[in-house]
Amino acid sequence: MLRDRAITKKSFTTYITPPADLYETQDSHMIFLDMPGVSKDDLNVKVIDNRLIVQGKFEIEKPKDSEVLFNEIEKGEYRREFILSGDVDRNKIEAKLVNGVLTLTLAKREESKEIEIKIN
Amino acid sequence: MTLVRWNPIRDLATDLIDLQREINRMFDRFFRGFEEEEERAISTWRPVVDISETDDEYIVRAEIPGVSKDDIKVTIRDNMLTISGEKKQEKETKNENFHRVERVYGSFTRTFTLPGAVKVDKVEAKFKDGVLTIKLPKVEEAKSKEIEVKVG
16 A cells, blocks of 8 residues: 655654545555645645655734734645555646645556456 | 555654644633634544634634535624534535545534624625635724823
8 A cells, every 4th residue: 555754864854744534446546644834836746766755835824013823823834745555656646635635536557456357 | 445554654744633623722722812612523524723813803613624605604604603504415425435544524513602792793704715705893992902101
């Protein structure tokens, strides 16, 4: 399945690791990532070799002369890496961003799908 | 499910970050007039918030990813601001095998006592990319006034 490299050397200091859900269906893998504050334009999803890299920036506008009362939101950049298993078709990865949740659908390659063999 | 190698550094880092957040929260609660009602026992998760104050308004931001606009409720009663709603699991994943579930689901609620009166009819809330922003304009009396002292 997909392995995940949440903490790389870089993310240890700079990046926020978004929480992820990983699901598997018969013909695809699905990844859900909570990335609130990231708009479509600031999101970057790419595949290098067998690594799927998700990265996203978000800006929180801060009014001038404001006093901070609560400061719980982590600021910075999201980044997470997944290692694709052999059954994923690299060219059939779909990404969708709705309400701060990134949904990635990774289609499995035809040859690795489950086939039921009829018994004569 | 694949076995994921135990990574002590990651666990330690997560713990440290949690601890740091908790201490920050404690400080926030201790020093600020913006008080939060404790409702931890009821809700399973709490969206994180940033609250800032300018001369004219309070600005509340909450990270609520995965919840649609219609499932979020913002109310103000007796100077108490409540944000509540429910984060539902994605429909398409109900009957599937999961390998990892890190995101949290369920209903949430957070209530804050506003330190001063706000114009309830002028409160603006907007929701974009999983972030809720509420702007609460202060009423005139609640604005802090600076009085210059003349030294004669």
